[in-house]
Amino acid sequence: MSIRDIIEGKKQWRAHAARVKALPPDYRIVYQEMQRYLFKVGPTGLLDGDLLPGIVDFFEEGVAAGKGVLEVTGTDVAAFCDELIKDSRTFADLYQESRDR
Structure with a gap:
């Protein structure tokens, strides 16, 4: 990963964070809890995906x-x-696969 990739990634993350901050408070709170949950149990490509x-x-x-x-x-x-x-695929899946070998 080059410096340019890191800088571009930071720009994208900051733009994403600005969109989250623009949400109404109830949406922002639920999004932050969802993000926290997904970082704990979520897919391996969470940051790279959509x-x-x-x-x-x-x-x-x-x-809107x-x-x-x-x-x-819901x-x-x-x-x-x-x-x-x-x-x-989650990190738990990867861990389980490594244990099964």
Whole structure:
């Protein structure tokens, strides 16, 4: 990874963080909890993929439609997150595979 890649990655992350900060407080709180949850259990390519920006897109659409955040995600936010990553490889999967060898 070159310095240019690192700088570009930081720019993208800052732009992403600015979009999150622009969300209404209830959406922002749920997003931050989802992000925390996904970093603990989530897919191996979480930072490289489109999952987090996709969640922000989805939330921005909910805001534009005038919906509350729990109308968008449902009341069980962890189950919503699990559904998003159900077909993704997680770090737990990698660990289990390394133990099975």
